Structure formats: structure tokens, C-alpha cells
Amino acid sequence: MQRRKFLKNSTTVTAGLISAPLLATQNNISTTSLMNEIPPTKPIVICTWDFHNASSKAWDILKEGGSSLDAVTEGVMMEENDVNNQTVGVGGRPDRDGKVTLDACIMDKDGNCGAVLAMQNIANPILVARKVMEETPHVMLAGKGAEQFAYEMGFKKTNLLTEKSKQEWIEWKKTSQYKPIINIENHDTIGMLAIDANGNISGACTTSGMGYKMAGRVGDSPIIGAGLFVDNEIGGATATGMGEEVVRTVGSFLIVELMRQGKSPQEACEEGVKRIMEKNKGRDDFQIGFIAVNKKGETGSYCIHPGFTYRSYSEVGHINNPSESYIKS
Structure with a gap:
């Protein structure tokens, strides 16, 4: 013995x-x-796409002993504030009427969550979503109600439409064709998951949605269970891409439940994409990407088309991980 x-x-x-x-x-x-008996990997942060600055900011908080909730909040804000990122926050592509509307949600270790949908004139929707979670009895606020709540919480009115996005919108109106380009206009989200030194998991997701969408369109990103889901006993998942298809399968919740059943994050992400493709037989003109992390800090990702990547930052290093795909080429 x-x-x-x-x-x-x-x-x-x-x-x-x-x-x-x-x-x-x-x-x-x-x-x-x-x-x-193998010690879990913690702290760790992962996010959709190659958002180097976002994952770096989150890691700065985690390595100093900060909470996973603060890490994901500050992390995704880096992209909300980057005017060169035309899929998130300030500078996001407008809807077909020329208005920039933002969506975001956040979820903490206790299952508390908050979201804002189709909100205009506020630069950091993730902060407003967190206020919804922490300061109200509600989970979601939408449109003018979300905007008014933000003003009441002290947020300032901001013009979200940059000159670059405005000129591109004017050019788009000449043809008004709605054909998002896979891996360019389809990566309309930053989703982030983090585990802190105490082993607690939180997640955040923020987006300006599909460029030139119909006014009022909301995708999966601010929908708890679709664009983001966290269960502190199991793990978390988040999505990017064509939000309508993620909503139809409640994708992020599905992936967490698959991990609860014993699947690895990689296996769960693969099953999530396969469920979507089974509902879209004969169609492959859209991109979906899932990432997931379990309680041990093991990660996984899967997408429809090649080209999706996700960032991970832990004591192992800061890595841009290429994702395996359902369609190989």
C-alpha cells in the first residue's frame, strides 16, 4: 500500500x-x-477570437488574486472601448437605419446574471448589464428602458457611430445586400470565461450584433443560456457567430449540461456545433464558434468553418488556440 x-x-x-x-x-x-487528484488549472481566462488585449487585461486581474467577475468585466471592456473593433462597443457597425445598438450579458459564480439588449448611446454595455444584475430585481433590460437605467446609474450619453463605420454604412446602402462575411463580419462577439484563484467561474459576452441588421434585432449574445452560461459546479460556455442558430439550440447551456454529463469541454463544444448543423442540413453559409472551460480549467472549442480561434491565458502562457472545425476546408 x-x-x-x-x-x-x-x-x-x-x-x-x-x-x-x-x-x-x-x-x-x-x-x-x-x-x-491532479490540481485544477487556475486561474485561467479564455475568450473568443484573438482578442489579445482583452485576455491580457483579464489575466492582470486574476494573477493579482482578483475575482473572475472583475476579470471578465474589465477584459471585455477592452474591446468595447476599441474603436477599431467594428463588432463590439464604440465603433460597432450600425443597423440598416444607421443606429448602433449594443447587447451584453454577464453571469457570476452564484448564478446571478444581468443583460441589456438593443441599447443605444452607452459605451460600455457590459457595465450596465452588471448593474442590472447587482442593482435591480431583473435579469434583462431592453432598448430605451436599458438606456434610461444607464443614465440613472451615472453613465454618460456617447455617440457610438464612428466616421469609419458611418461611411461603410453609407456605402452598404447602395446595394443593401445582407451577406455577412464568414470569420470577418460573423465574429460579432467577444465572449469571455474566467476561473479565479478561488476556483470561482464567471462569464461575460458583449457585441454590437450583425452589421446592417434589421432595427431591433437581437442575437444570442445577451441571452443567458444561448450566448453565455456558467454553472460554478461544472464550468462555462460562450458562443460567437450567427446568433439565431445558437438561440435555437440554447447552445451555451447545452454545452455546460453536456459537461455535467461527463463530456470534456472539447467533446461538448463539438456536440453543440453538430446539433446546429443537424438543424441546418444542406446549409453552410454561416459561422458558429463555441468555447468552454470546466471546473478543472480544461478548455475546448469547435466551430463550423476553419478560421475561428480563442485566446487562453494561464500560468502555462498566453496562447491563441486554433479551433477544430466541422467543415475541414
């Missing part, structure tokens, strides 16, 4: 995951129980 204990502990510390199953077999130790 002492030899068995020594070998088990040695494997956990030095050999890691590769030799653990073999050693467990040799010593009649359950592979599952051995894997459970």
Missing part, C-alpha cells in the same frame, strides 16, 4: 496526464480517481 501511494503521488507530480492511465492500471487504481 505504501508503494502504491508513493507511485500514485509521484505520477501526479512528475508524469502528469500522459502516464497516469497506465500507472493506474498497473496498480489497480481507478483512472478517474487518479485524474481527480
Whole structure:
């Protein structure tokens, strides 16, 4: 028994995951129980796409012992404030009437959540979503109501339409064709998930939605369970891409539930995309990307078309991870 204990502990510390199953077999130790003794990866942050500044900001908070909720809030704000990012926040592409409307949601370790939908004139929708979560009995505020609430909370009115986005909209009106370009206009979201040093998980998602959408259109991004879902006992998931298809399968909730059933984050993301494609037989003109993290800090991603990536930042390093795809080329 002492030899068995020594070998088990040695494997956990030095050999890691590769030799653990073999050693467990040799010593009649359950592979599952051995894997459970491997320390989780924390803190860690992941986000959709190659948003280097966002993940860096979140990691700065996590490495100093900050909460996952603060990390995801501050992280996604980096993109809301970047006027060169035309899919999030200030400078986002307008709807077909020339108005920039923003959506965002946030969810904490206790299952508390807040969201704003189709909100105009406020630069940081993620902060307003957090105020909805923390200061009201509601989960979602929409349109003028969300905007008025933001003013009451001290937010300032801001012109969200930059000159660049305005000129592109004017050019678009010449043809008014609505054909989003995969991996360019389809990456209309930053979704972020983080685990802090205490092992608590939070998530945030923010977007300006599809460029030149119909006025009032809302996708998956501010919908808890679709664009984002967190269960602190299991993990979290978030989505990017054609929001209508994510809503139809309640994608992020589905992925977390699949992890609850024992699937890895990678397996769960793959199943999430496959469910969408089963509902869209013969159609492949849109992009969806999922990312997920479980309680151990294991991550996964999957998408429809090649080209989607996600950032991860932990003690292992700051990595832009290419995602496997349903369609290979």
C-alpha cells in the first residue's frame, strides 16, 4: 500500500496526464480517481477570437488574486472601448437605419446574471448589464428602458457611430445586400470565461450584433443560456457567430449540461456545433464558434468553418488556440 501511494503521488507530480492511465492500471487504481487528484488549472481566462488585449487585461486581474467577475468585466471592456473593433462597443457597425445598438450579458459564480439588449448611446454595455444584475430585481433590460437605467446609474450619453463605420454604412446602402462575411463580419462577439484563484467561474459576452441588421434585432449574445452560461459546479460556455442558430439550440447551456454529463469541454463544444448543423442540413453559409472551460480549467472549442480561434491565458502562457472545425476546408 505504501508503494502504491508513493507511485500514485509521484505520477501526479512528475508524469502528469500522459502516464497516469497506465500507472493506474498497473496498480489497480481507478483512472478517474487518479485524474481527480491532479490540481485544477487556475486561474485561467479564455475568450473568443484573438482578442489579445482583452485576455491580457483579464489575466492582470486574476494573477493579482482578483475575482473572475472583475476579470471578465474589465477584459471585455477592452474591446468595447476599441474603436477599431467594428463588432463590439464604440465603433460597432450600425443597423440598416444607421443606429448602433449594443447587447451584453454577464453571469457570476452564484448564478446571478444581468443583460441589456438593443441599447443605444452607452459605451460600455457590459457595465450596465452588471448593474442590472447587482442593482435591480431583473435579469434583462431592453432598448430605451436599458438606456434610461444607464443614465440613472451615472453613465454618460456617447455617440457610438464612428466616421469609419458611418461611411461603410453609407456605402452598404447602395446595394443593401445582407451577406455577412464568414470569420470577418460573423465574429460579432467577444465572449469571455474566467476561473479565479478561488476556483470561482464567471462569464461575460458583449457585441454590437450583425452589421446592417434589421432595427431591433437581437442575437444570442445577451441571452443567458444561448450566448453565455456558467454553472460554478461544472464550468462555462460562450458562443460567437450567427446568433439565431445558437438561440435555437440554447447552445451555451447545452454545452455546460453536456459537461455535467461527463463530456470534456472539447467533446461538448463539438456536440453543440453538430446539433446546429443537424438543424441546418444542406446549409453552410454561416459561422458558429463555441468555447468552454470546466471546473478543472480544461478548455475546448469547435466551430463550423476553419478560421475561428480563442485566446487562453494561464500560468502555462498566453496562447491563441486554433479551433477544430466541422467543415475541414
